[in-house]
Amino acid sequence: MDANLEVGNRREAAGLKPVHFGWDVVGKVGVITLNRPERKNPLTFESYAELRDLFRLLAYADDVRTVVVQGAGGNFCSGGDVHEIIGPLTKMSMPDLLAFTRMTGDLVKAMRACPQPIVSAIDGVCAGAGAIIAMSSDLRLGTARSKVAFLFSRVGLAGCDMGACAMLPRIIGQGRASELLYTGRNMPGDEALAWGFYNRVVAEDELNAAAVALAQDLASGPTFGHAMTKKMLHQEWAMGVDEAIESEAQAQAICMMTQDFHRAYNAFANKQRPSFEGT
Structure with a gap:
Protein backbone atom coordinates (compact mmCIF):
# COMPACT_ATOMS: atom_id res chain seq x y z
CA MET A 1 0.00 0.00 0.00
CA SER A 220 -0.77 -18.45 -1.53
CA GLY A 221 -3.18 -17.44 -4.29
CA PRO A 222 -4.07 -14.03 -5.74
CA THR A 223 -5.27 -12.16 -2.65
CA PHE A 224 -6.92 -9.32 -4.54
CA GLY A 225 -8.61 -11.79 -6.86
CA HIS A 226 -9.94 -13.89 -3.96
CA ALA A 227 -11.28 -10.76 -2.27
CA MET A 228 -13.04 -9.79 -5.49
CA THR A 229 -14.53 -13.29 -5.82
CA LYS A 230 -15.89 -13.07 -2.27
CA LYS A 231 -17.35 -9.62 -2.87
CA MET A 232 -19.05 -10.67 -6.10
CA LEU A 233 -20.43 -13.90 -4.62
CA HIS A 234 -22.07 -11.74 -1.96
CA GLN A 235 -23.23 -8.83 -4.11
CA GLU A 236 -24.67 -10.93 -6.92
CA TRP A 237 -27.35 -12.38 -4.65
CA ALA A 238 -29.35 -9.24 -5.35
CA MET A 239 -28.55 -8.94 -9.09
CA GLY A 240 -30.18 -10.12 -12.27
CA VAL A 241 -28.08 -12.15 -14.68
CA ASP A 242 -27.34 -9.27 -17.05
CA GLU A 243 -26.34 -7.01 -14.16
CA ALA A 244 -24.16 -9.75 -12.70
CA ILE A 245 -22.38 -10.34 -16.01
CA GLU A 246 -21.62 -6.63 -16.33
CA SER A 247 -20.43 -6.42 -12.72
CA GLU A 248 -18.14 -9.38 -13.25
CA ALA A 249 -16.78 -7.82 -16.45
CA GLN A 250 -15.82 -4.73 -14.46
CA ALA A 251 -14.42 -6.77 -11.58
CA GLN A 252 -12.28 -8.94 -13.86
CA ALA A 253 -10.95 -5.90 -15.73
CA ILE A 254 -9.86 -4.45 -12.39
CA CYS A 255 -8.12 -7.72 -11.48
CA MET A 256 -6.27 -7.60 -14.81
CA MET A 257 -4.60 -4.42 -13.58
CA THR A 258 -2.92 -6.23 -10.66
CA GLN A 259 0.70 -7.28 -10.63
CA ASP A 260 -0.41 -10.79 -9.63
CA PHE A 261 -2.07 -11.14 -13.03
CA HIS A 262 1.18 -10.15 -14.73
CA ARG A 263 3.17 -12.46 -12.45
CA ALA A 264 0.92 -15.37 -13.41
CA TYR A 265 1.41 -14.70 -17.12
CA ASN A 266 5.19 -14.38 -16.81
CA ALA A 267 5.36 -17.57 -14.74
CA PHE A 268 3.26 -19.44 -17.30
CA ALA A 269 5.41 -18.16 -20.16
CA ASN A 270 8.51 -19.39 -18.34
CA LYS A 271 6.91 -22.70 -17.31
CA GLN A 272 7.12 -21.75 -13.62
CA ARG A 273 4.67 -21.73 -10.72
CA PRO A 274 3.40 -18.19 -10.07
CA SER A 275 4.23 -16.54 -6.76
CA PHE A 276 1.38 -14.25 -5.79
CA GLU A 277 2.06 -11.26 -3.54
CA GLY A 278 -1.40 -9.77 -3.18
CA THR A 279 -0.62 -6.70 -5.28
Missing part, protein backbone atom coordinates in the same frame (compact mmCIF):
# COMPACT_ATOMS: atom_id res chain seq x y z
CA ASP A 2 1.21 3.52 -0.77
CA ALA A 3 2.71 5.15 2.31
CA ASN A 4 0.30 8.07 2.00
CA LEU A 5 -2.64 5.70 2.43
CA GLU A 6 -1.32 3.55 5.27
CA VAL A 7 -2.47 5.83 8.08
CA GLY A 8 -5.99 4.76 8.97
CA ASN A 9 -6.17 2.18 6.17
CA ARG A 10 -3.70 -0.47 7.26
CA ARG A 11 -3.57 -2.48 10.48
CA GLU A 12 -1.40 -5.38 11.61
CA ALA A 13 -3.54 -8.29 12.77
CA ALA A 14 -0.72 -10.58 13.92
CA GLY A 15 -0.16 -8.72 17.19
CA LEU A 16 -3.78 -8.67 18.31
CA LYS A 17 -4.56 -10.25 21.68
CA PRO A 18 -8.31 -10.91 21.93
CA VAL A 19 -9.62 -11.56 25.42
CA HIS A 20 -12.56 -13.86 24.70
CA PHE A 21 -11.14 -16.29 22.12
CA GLY A 22 -7.79 -17.46 20.83
CA TRP A 23 -6.04 -15.74 17.93
CA ASP A 24 -2.88 -16.94 16.19
CA VAL A 25 -1.35 -16.03 12.85
CA VAL A 26 0.33 -18.93 11.04
CA GLY A 27 2.12 -17.48 8.04
CA LYS A 28 -0.63 -15.50 6.35
CA VAL A 29 -3.47 -17.44 8.02
CA GLY A 30 -5.31 -16.05 11.03
CA VAL A 31 -6.69 -18.78 13.30
CA ILE A 32 -9.62 -18.03 15.63
CA THR A 33 -10.14 -20.62 18.37
CA LEU A 34 -13.36 -20.55 20.38
CA ASN A 35 -11.89 -21.81 23.60
CA ARG A 36 -14.40 -22.51 26.34
CA PRO A 37 -14.26 -26.30 25.93
CA GLU A 38 -15.82 -27.05 29.30
CA ARG A 39 -19.09 -25.55 27.95
CA LYS A 40 -18.64 -26.59 24.31
CA ASN A 41 -17.38 -23.11 23.38
CA PRO A 42 -20.51 -20.96 23.80
CA LEU A 43 -20.56 -17.28 22.89
CA THR A 44 -21.08 -14.42 25.33
CA PHE A 45 -22.06 -10.78 24.83
CA GLU A 46 -18.36 -9.93 24.95
CA SER A 47 -17.20 -12.59 22.48
CA TYR A 48 -19.90 -11.64 19.97
CA ALA A 49 -18.69 -8.04 20.04
CA GLU A 50 -15.00 -8.95 19.97
CA LEU A 51 -15.48 -11.31 17.01
CA ARG A 52 -17.42 -8.59 15.17
CA ASP A 53 -14.64 -6.09 15.81
CA LEU A 54 -11.92 -8.51 14.70
CA PHE A 55 -13.60 -9.24 11.38
CA ARG A 56 -14.15 -5.52 10.82
CA LEU A 57 -10.46 -4.87 11.44
CA LEU A 58 -9.44 -7.59 8.99
CA ALA A 59 -10.70 -5.38 6.17
CA TYR A 60 -7.62 -3.22 6.86
CA ALA A 61 -5.12 -6.00 7.62
CA ASP A 62 -2.93 -7.15 4.75
CA ASP A 63 -0.74 -9.40 6.91
CA VAL A 64 -3.59 -11.97 7.06
CA ARG A 65 -4.87 -13.39 3.78
CA THR A 66 -7.25 -16.10 5.01
CA VAL A 67 -8.98 -16.97 8.30
CA VAL A 68 -9.75 -20.27 10.03
CA VAL A 69 -12.44 -20.57 12.73
CA GLN A 70 -12.22 -23.63 14.97
CA GLY A 71 -13.35 -24.77 18.39
CA ALA A 72 -11.41 -26.27 21.28
CA GLY A 73 -11.98 -29.65 22.91
CA GLY A 74 -13.75 -31.53 20.11
CA ASN A 75 -16.65 -29.12 19.61
CA PHE A 76 -17.13 -26.08 17.39
CA CYS A 77 -19.61 -23.84 19.22
CA SER A 78 -22.79 -24.53 21.20
CA GLY A 79 -24.28 -21.10 20.44
CA GLY A 80 -25.15 -18.38 22.90
CA ASP A 81 -24.30 -19.24 26.50
CA VAL A 82 -27.52 -20.25 28.26
CA HIS A 83 -26.61 -18.58 31.55
CA GLU A 84 -24.60 -15.60 30.30
CA ILE A 85 -26.82 -14.65 27.32
CA ILE A 86 -30.18 -16.45 27.26
CA GLY A 87 -31.01 -15.77 30.91
CA PRO A 88 -30.26 -12.02 30.73
CA LEU A 89 -32.21 -11.72 27.46
CA THR A 90 -35.41 -12.81 29.19
CA LYS A 91 -35.17 -9.71 31.40
CA MET A 92 -34.32 -7.09 28.76
CA SER A 93 -36.52 -4.38 27.26
CA MET A 94 -37.39 -4.37 23.56
CA PRO A 95 -34.80 -1.66 22.69
CA ASP A 96 -32.06 -3.67 24.41
CA LEU A 97 -33.16 -6.90 22.74
CA LEU A 98 -33.02 -5.18 19.36
CA ALA A 99 -29.56 -3.82 20.16
CA PHE A 100 -28.45 -7.39 20.89
CA THR A 101 -29.93 -8.96 17.76
CA ARG A 102 -28.45 -6.19 15.64
CA MET A 103 -25.05 -6.79 17.23
CA THR A 104 -25.18 -10.50 16.42
CA GLY A 105 -26.23 -9.68 12.87
CA ASP A 106 -23.32 -7.26 12.62
CA LEU A 107 -20.96 -10.20 13.25
CA VAL A 108 -22.31 -11.91 10.12
CA LYS A 109 -22.08 -8.66 8.15
CA ALA A 110 -18.47 -8.25 9.24
CA MET A 111 -17.62 -11.82 8.24
CA ARG A 112 -19.13 -11.32 4.79
CA ALA A 113 -17.52 -7.88 4.34
CA CYS A 114 -13.97 -8.84 5.34
CA PRO A 115 -11.99 -9.59 2.15
CA GLN A 116 -10.28 -12.72 3.45
CA PRO A 117 -11.85 -16.12 2.68
CA ILE A 118 -12.99 -17.78 5.93
CA VAL A 119 -12.70 -21.53 6.51
CA SER A 120 -14.62 -23.11 9.40
CA ALA A 121 -13.38 -26.38 10.93
CA ILE A 122 -16.51 -28.00 12.41
CA ASP A 123 -16.37 -30.87 14.88
CA GLY A 124 -18.81 -32.03 17.53
CA VAL A 125 -21.53 -29.57 18.48
CA CYS A 126 -22.21 -26.71 16.06
CA ALA A 127 -25.47 -25.17 17.19
CA GLY A 128 -27.38 -21.90 17.17
CA ALA A 129 -25.00 -19.01 16.67
CA GLY A 130 -22.23 -21.55 16.10
CA ALA A 131 -24.15 -22.88 13.09
CA ILE A 132 -24.56 -19.29 11.89
CA ILE A 133 -20.79 -18.65 12.10
CA ALA A 134 -20.23 -21.84 10.09
CA MET A 135 -22.88 -20.81 7.57
CA SER A 136 -21.36 -17.34 7.21
CA SER A 137 -17.93 -18.75 6.40
CA ASP A 138 -16.83 -19.17 2.80
CA LEU A 139 -15.79 -22.82 3.13
CA ARG A 140 -16.64 -25.49 5.69
CA LEU A 141 -14.77 -28.65 6.64
CA GLY A 142 -16.54 -31.03 9.00
CA THR A 143 -16.30 -34.41 10.67
CA ALA A 144 -18.63 -37.41 10.51
CA ARG A 145 -19.49 -37.04 14.19
CA SER A 146 -20.34 -33.34 13.97
CA LYS A 147 -23.91 -32.14 14.55
CA VAL A 148 -25.09 -28.85 13.03
CA ALA A 149 -28.35 -27.45 14.41
CA PHE A 150 -30.14 -24.18 13.71
CA LEU A 151 -32.02 -24.76 16.93
CA PHE A 152 -33.76 -21.41 17.37
CA SER A 153 -37.24 -22.93 17.08
CA ARG A 154 -36.40 -25.29 19.94
CA VAL A 155 -36.03 -22.33 22.29
CA GLY A 156 -39.24 -20.63 21.17
CA LEU A 157 -37.70 -18.34 18.56
CA ALA A 158 -37.96 -18.00 14.79
CA GLY A 159 -35.49 -19.64 12.45
CA CYS A 160 -34.80 -16.24 10.88
CA ASP A 161 -31.72 -15.43 12.95
CA MET A 162 -28.60 -13.55 11.81
CA GLY A 163 -29.42 -13.98 8.11
CA ALA A 164 -30.22 -17.70 8.17
CA CYS A 165 -33.35 -17.40 6.00
CA ALA A 166 -31.36 -15.55 3.34
CA MET A 167 -28.11 -17.49 3.37
CA LEU A 168 -28.88 -21.11 4.28
CA PRO A 169 -31.27 -21.71 1.32
CA ARG A 170 -28.54 -20.50 -1.04
CA ILE A 171 -26.14 -23.08 0.38
CA ILE A 172 -28.35 -26.18 0.68
CA GLY A 173 -31.60 -25.28 -1.06
CA GLN A 174 -34.94 -23.87 0.07
CA GLY A 175 -36.62 -27.14 1.09
CA ARG A 176 -33.68 -28.46 3.09
CA ALA A 177 -33.12 -25.11 4.78
CA SER A 178 -36.81 -24.90 5.64
CA GLU A 179 -36.67 -28.30 7.33
CA LEU A 180 -33.65 -27.38 9.45
CA LEU A 181 -35.00 -23.96 10.41
CA TYR A 182 -38.49 -25.21 11.29
CA THR A 183 -37.45 -28.32 13.21
CA GLY A 184 -34.14 -27.24 14.73
CA ARG A 185 -32.92 -30.83 14.36
CA ASN A 186 -29.32 -31.94 14.13
CA MET A 187 -27.74 -32.30 10.70
CA PRO A 188 -25.06 -35.02 10.99
CA GLY A 189 -21.78 -34.84 9.13
CA ASP A 190 -22.67 -37.20 6.28
CA GLU A 191 -25.90 -35.31 5.59
CA ALA A 192 -24.13 -31.93 5.80
CA LEU A 193 -21.72 -33.16 3.13
CA ALA A 194 -24.45 -34.63 0.92
CA TRP A 195 -26.50 -31.44 1.16
CA GLY A 196 -23.55 -29.21 0.28
CA PHE A 197 -23.17 -27.52 3.65
CA TYR A 198 -19.73 -29.10 4.06
CA ASN A 199 -17.13 -28.88 1.33
CA ARG A 200 -15.38 -31.92 2.75
CA VAL A 201 -15.54 -34.34 5.68
CA VAL A 202 -12.23 -35.32 7.29
CA ALA A 203 -11.15 -37.37 10.31
CA GLU A 204 -11.46 -35.68 13.69
CA ASP A 205 -7.73 -35.71 14.36
CA GLU A 206 -7.00 -34.20 10.95
CA LEU A 207 -9.66 -31.48 10.92
CA ASN A 208 -7.80 -28.43 12.20
CA ALA A 209 -4.68 -29.20 10.19
CA ALA A 210 -6.79 -29.72 7.06
CA ALA A 211 -8.55 -26.38 7.57
CA VAL A 212 -5.25 -24.54 8.02
CA ALA A 213 -3.77 -26.31 4.99
CA LEU A 214 -6.76 -25.24 2.87
CA ALA A 215 -6.45 -21.69 4.19
CA GLN A 216 -2.73 -21.66 3.47
CA ASP A 217 -3.39 -22.82 -0.07
CA LEU A 218 -5.83 -19.95 -0.55
CA ALA A 219 -3.38 -17.53 1.07
Whole structure:
Protein backbone atom coordinates (compact mmCIF):
# COMPACT_ATOMS: atom_id res chain seq x y z
CA MET A 1 0.00 0.00 0.00
CA ASP A 2 1.21 3.52 -0.77
CA ALA A 3 2.71 5.15 2.31
CA ASN A 4 0.30 8.07 2.00
CA LEU A 5 -2.64 5.70 2.43
CA GLU A 6 -1.32 3.55 5.27
CA VAL A 7 -2.47 5.83 8.08
CA GLY A 8 -5.99 4.76 8.97
CA ASN A 9 -6.17 2.18 6.17
CA ARG A 10 -3.70 -0.47 7.26
CA ARG A 11 -3.57 -2.48 10.48
CA GLU A 12 -1.40 -5.38 11.61
CA ALA A 13 -3.54 -8.29 12.77
CA ALA A 14 -0.72 -10.58 13.92
CA GLY A 15 -0.16 -8.72 17.19
CA LEU A 16 -3.78 -8.67 18.31
CA LYS A 17 -4.56 -10.25 21.68
CA PRO A 18 -8.31 -10.91 21.93
CA VAL A 19 -9.62 -11.56 25.42
CA HIS A 20 -12.56 -13.86 24.70
CA PHE A 21 -11.14 -16.29 22.12
CA GLY A 22 -7.79 -17.46 20.83
CA TRP A 23 -6.04 -15.74 17.93
CA ASP A 24 -2.88 -16.94 16.19
CA VAL A 25 -1.35 -16.03 12.85
CA VAL A 26 0.33 -18.93 11.04
CA GLY A 27 2.12 -17.48 8.04
CA LYS A 28 -0.63 -15.50 6.35
CA VAL A 29 -3.47 -17.44 8.02
CA GLY A 30 -5.31 -16.05 11.03
CA VAL A 31 -6.69 -18.78 13.30
CA ILE A 32 -9.62 -18.03 15.63
CA THR A 33 -10.14 -20.62 18.37
CA LEU A 34 -13.36 -20.55 20.38
CA ASN A 35 -11.89 -21.81 23.60
CA ARG A 36 -14.40 -22.51 26.34
CA PRO A 37 -14.26 -26.30 25.93
CA GLU A 38 -15.82 -27.05 29.30
CA ARG A 39 -19.09 -25.55 27.95
CA LYS A 40 -18.64 -26.59 24.31
CA ASN A 41 -17.38 -23.11 23.38
CA PRO A 42 -20.51 -20.96 23.80
CA LEU A 43 -20.56 -17.28 22.89
CA THR A 44 -21.08 -14.42 25.33
CA PHE A 45 -22.06 -10.78 24.83
CA GLU A 46 -18.36 -9.93 24.95
CA SER A 47 -17.20 -12.59 22.48
CA TYR A 48 -19.90 -11.64 19.97
CA ALA A 49 -18.69 -8.04 20.04
CA GLU A 50 -15.00 -8.95 19.97
CA LEU A 51 -15.48 -11.31 17.01
CA ARG A 52 -17.42 -8.59 15.17
CA ASP A 53 -14.64 -6.09 15.81
CA LEU A 54 -11.92 -8.51 14.70
CA PHE A 55 -13.60 -9.24 11.38
CA ARG A 56 -14.15 -5.52 10.82
CA LEU A 57 -10.46 -4.87 11.44
CA LEU A 58 -9.44 -7.59 8.99
CA ALA A 59 -10.70 -5.38 6.17
CA TYR A 60 -7.62 -3.22 6.86
CA ALA A 61 -5.12 -6.00 7.62
CA ASP A 62 -2.93 -7.15 4.75
CA ASP A 63 -0.74 -9.40 6.91
CA VAL A 64 -3.59 -11.97 7.06
CA ARG A 65 -4.87 -13.39 3.78
CA THR A 66 -7.25 -16.10 5.01
CA VAL A 67 -8.98 -16.97 8.30
CA VAL A 68 -9.75 -20.27 10.03
CA VAL A 69 -12.44 -20.57 12.73
CA GLN A 70 -12.22 -23.63 14.97
CA GLY A 71 -13.35 -24.77 18.39
CA ALA A 72 -11.41 -26.27 21.28
CA GLY A 73 -11.98 -29.65 22.91
CA GLY A 74 -13.75 -31.53 20.11
CA ASN A 75 -16.65 -29.12 19.61
CA PHE A 76 -17.13 -26.08 17.39
CA CYS A 77 -19.61 -23.84 19.22
CA SER A 78 -22.79 -24.53 21.20
CA GLY A 79 -24.28 -21.10 20.44
CA GLY A 80 -25.15 -18.38 22.90
CA ASP A 81 -24.30 -19.24 26.50
CA VAL A 82 -27.52 -20.25 28.26
CA HIS A 83 -26.61 -18.58 31.55
CA GLU A 84 -24.60 -15.60 30.30
CA ILE A 85 -26.82 -14.65 27.32
CA ILE A 86 -30.18 -16.45 27.26
CA GLY A 87 -31.01 -15.77 30.91
CA PRO A 88 -30.26 -12.02 30.73
CA LEU A 89 -32.21 -11.72 27.46
CA THR A 90 -35.41 -12.81 29.19
CA LYS A 91 -35.17 -9.71 31.40
CA MET A 92 -34.32 -7.09 28.76
CA SER A 93 -36.52 -4.38 27.26
CA MET A 94 -37.39 -4.37 23.56
CA PRO A 95 -34.80 -1.66 22.69
CA ASP A 96 -32.06 -3.67 24.41
CA LEU A 97 -33.16 -6.90 22.74
CA LEU A 98 -33.02 -5.18 19.36
CA ALA A 99 -29.56 -3.82 20.16
CA PHE A 100 -28.45 -7.39 20.89
CA THR A 101 -29.93 -8.96 17.76
CA ARG A 102 -28.45 -6.19 15.64
CA MET A 103 -25.05 -6.79 17.23
CA THR A 104 -25.18 -10.50 16.42
CA GLY A 105 -26.23 -9.68 12.87
CA ASP A 106 -23.32 -7.26 12.62
CA LEU A 107 -20.96 -10.20 13.25
CA VAL A 108 -22.31 -11.91 10.12
CA LYS A 109 -22.08 -8.66 8.15
CA ALA A 110 -18.47 -8.25 9.24
CA MET A 111 -17.62 -11.82 8.24
CA ARG A 112 -19.13 -11.32 4.79
CA ALA A 113 -17.52 -7.88 4.34
CA CYS A 114 -13.97 -8.84 5.34
CA PRO A 115 -11.99 -9.59 2.15
CA GLN A 116 -10.28 -12.72 3.45
CA PRO A 117 -11.85 -16.12 2.68
CA ILE A 118 -12.99 -17.78 5.93
CA VAL A 119 -12.70 -21.53 6.51
CA SER A 120 -14.62 -23.11 9.40
CA ALA A 121 -13.38 -26.38 10.93
CA ILE A 122 -16.51 -28.00 12.41
CA ASP A 123 -16.37 -30.87 14.88
CA GLY A 124 -18.81 -32.03 17.53
CA VAL A 125 -21.53 -29.57 18.48
CA CYS A 126 -22.21 -26.71 16.06
CA ALA A 127 -25.47 -25.17 17.19
CA GLY A 128 -27.38 -21.90 17.17
CA ALA A 129 -25.00 -19.01 16.67
CA GLY A 130 -22.23 -21.55 16.10
CA ALA A 131 -24.15 -22.88 13.09
CA ILE A 132 -24.56 -19.29 11.89
CA ILE A 133 -20.79 -18.65 12.10
CA ALA A 134 -20.23 -21.84 10.09
CA MET A 135 -22.88 -20.81 7.57
CA SER A 136 -21.36 -17.34 7.21
CA SER A 137 -17.93 -18.75 6.40
CA ASP A 138 -16.83 -19.17 2.80
CA LEU A 139 -15.79 -22.82 3.13
CA ARG A 140 -16.64 -25.49 5.69
CA LEU A 141 -14.77 -28.65 6.64
CA GLY A 142 -16.54 -31.03 9.00
CA THR A 143 -16.30 -34.41 10.67
CA ALA A 144 -18.63 -37.41 10.51
CA ARG A 145 -19.49 -37.04 14.19
CA SER A 146 -20.34 -33.34 13.97
CA LYS A 147 -23.91 -32.14 14.55
CA VAL A 148 -25.09 -28.85 13.03
CA ALA A 149 -28.35 -27.45 14.41
CA PHE A 150 -30.14 -24.18 13.71
CA LEU A 151 -32.02 -24.76 16.93
CA PHE A 152 -33.76 -21.41 17.37
CA SER A 153 -37.24 -22.93 17.08
CA ARG A 154 -36.40 -25.29 19.94
CA VAL A 155 -36.03 -22.33 22.29
CA GLY A 156 -39.24 -20.63 21.17
CA LEU A 157 -37.70 -18.34 18.56
CA ALA A 158 -37.96 -18.00 14.79
CA GLY A 159 -35.49 -19.64 12.45
CA CYS A 160 -34.80 -16.24 10.88
CA ASP A 161 -31.72 -15.43 12.95
CA MET A 162 -28.60 -13.55 11.81
CA GLY A 163 -29.42 -13.98 8.11
CA ALA A 164 -30.22 -17.70 8.17
CA CYS A 165 -33.35 -17.40 6.00
CA ALA A 166 -31.36 -15.55 3.34
CA MET A 167 -28.11 -17.49 3.37
CA LEU A 168 -28.88 -21.11 4.28
CA PRO A 169 -31.27 -21.71 1.32
CA ARG A 170 -28.54 -20.50 -1.04
CA ILE A 171 -26.14 -23.08 0.38
CA ILE A 172 -28.35 -26.18 0.68
CA GLY A 173 -31.60 -25.28 -1.06
CA GLN A 174 -34.94 -23.87 0.07
CA GLY A 175 -36.62 -27.14 1.09
CA ARG A 176 -33.68 -28.46 3.09
CA ALA A 177 -33.12 -25.11 4.78
CA SER A 178 -36.81 -24.90 5.64
CA GLU A 179 -36.67 -28.30 7.33
CA LEU A 180 -33.65 -27.38 9.45
CA LEU A 181 -35.00 -23.96 10.41
CA TYR A 182 -38.49 -25.21 11.29
CA THR A 183 -37.45 -28.32 13.21
CA GLY A 184 -34.14 -27.24 14.73
CA ARG A 185 -32.92 -30.83 14.36
CA ASN A 186 -29.32 -31.94 14.13
CA MET A 187 -27.74 -32.30 10.70
CA PRO A 188 -25.06 -35.02 10.99
CA GLY A 189 -21.78 -34.84 9.13
CA ASP A 190 -22.67 -37.20 6.28
CA GLU A 191 -25.90 -35.31 5.59
CA ALA A 192 -24.13 -31.93 5.80
CA LEU A 193 -21.72 -33.16 3.13
CA ALA A 194 -24.45 -34.63 0.92
CA TRP A 195 -26.50 -31.44 1.16
CA GLY A 196 -23.55 -29.21 0.28
CA PHE A 197 -23.17 -27.52 3.65
CA TYR A 198 -19.73 -29.10 4.06
CA ASN A 199 -17.13 -28.88 1.33
CA ARG A 200 -15.38 -31.92 2.75
CA VAL A 201 -15.54 -34.34 5.68
CA VAL A 202 -12.23 -35.32 7.29
CA ALA A 203 -11.15 -37.37 10.31
CA GLU A 204 -11.46 -35.68 13.69
CA ASP A 205 -7.73 -35.71 14.36
CA GLU A 206 -7.00 -34.20 10.95
CA LEU A 207 -9.66 -31.48 10.92
CA ASN A 208 -7.80 -28.43 12.20
CA ALA A 209 -4.68 -29.20 10.19
CA ALA A 210 -6.79 -29.72 7.06
CA ALA A 211 -8.55 -26.38 7.57
CA VAL A 212 -5.25 -24.54 8.02
CA ALA A 213 -3.77 -26.31 4.99
CA LEU A 214 -6.76 -25.24 2.87
CA ALA A 215 -6.45 -21.69 4.19
CA GLN A 216 -2.73 -21.66 3.47
CA ASP A 217 -3.39 -22.82 -0.07
CA LEU A 218 -5.83 -19.95 -0.55
CA ALA A 219 -3.38 -17.53 1.07
CA SER A 220 -0.77 -18.45 -1.53
CA GLY A 221 -3.18 -17.44 -4.29
CA PRO A 222 -4.07 -14.03 -5.74
CA THR A 223 -5.27 -12.16 -2.65
CA PHE A 224 -6.92 -9.32 -4.54
CA GLY A 225 -8.61 -11.79 -6.86
CA HIS A 226 -9.94 -13.89 -3.96
CA ALA A 227 -11.28 -10.76 -2.27
CA MET A 228 -13.04 -9.79 -5.49
CA THR A 229 -14.53 -13.29 -5.82
CA LYS A 230 -15.89 -13.07 -2.27
CA LYS A 231 -17.35 -9.62 -2.87
CA MET A 232 -19.05 -10.67 -6.10
CA LEU A 233 -20.43 -13.90 -4.62
CA HIS A 234 -22.07 -11.74 -1.96
CA GLN A 235 -23.23 -8.83 -4.11
CA GLU A 236 -24.67 -10.93 -6.92
CA TRP A 237 -27.35 -12.38 -4.65
CA ALA A 238 -29.35 -9.24 -5.35
CA MET A 239 -28.55 -8.94 -9.09
CA GLY A 240 -30.18 -10.12 -12.27
CA VAL A 241 -28.08 -12.15 -14.68
CA ASP A 242 -27.34 -9.27 -17.05
CA GLU A 243 -26.34 -7.01 -14.16
CA ALA A 244 -24.16 -9.75 -12.70
CA ILE A 245 -22.38 -10.34 -16.01
CA GLU A 246 -21.62 -6.63 -16.33
CA SER A 247 -20.43 -6.42 -12.72
CA GLU A 248 -18.14 -9.38 -13.25
CA ALA A 249 -16.78 -7.82 -16.45
CA GLN A 250 -15.82 -4.73 -14.46
CA ALA A 251 -14.42 -6.77 -11.58
CA GLN A 252 -12.28 -8.94 -13.86
CA ALA A 253 -10.95 -5.90 -15.73
CA ILE A 254 -9.86 -4.45 -12.39
CA CYS A 255 -8.12 -7.72 -11.48
CA MET A 256 -6.27 -7.60 -14.81
CA MET A 257 -4.60 -4.42 -13.58
CA THR A 258 -2.92 -6.23 -10.66
CA GLN A 259 0.70 -7.28 -10.63
CA ASP A 260 -0.41 -10.79 -9.63
CA PHE A 261 -2.07 -11.14 -13.03
CA HIS A 262 1.18 -10.15 -14.73
CA ARG A 263 3.17 -12.46 -12.45
CA ALA A 264 0.92 -15.37 -13.41
CA TYR A 265 1.41 -14.70 -17.12
CA ASN A 266 5.19 -14.38 -16.81
CA ALA A 267 5.36 -17.57 -14.74
CA PHE A 268 3.26 -19.44 -17.30
CA ALA A 269 5.41 -18.16 -20.16
CA ASN A 270 8.51 -19.39 -18.34
CA LYS A 271 6.91 -22.70 -17.31
CA GLN A 272 7.12 -21.75 -13.62
CA ARG A 273 4.67 -21.73 -10.72
CA PRO A 274 3.40 -18.19 -10.07
CA SER A 275 4.23 -16.54 -6.76
CA PHE A 276 1.38 -14.25 -5.79
CA GLU A 277 2.06 -11.26 -3.54
CA GLY A 278 -1.40 -9.77 -3.18
CA THR A 279 -0.62 -6.70 -5.28
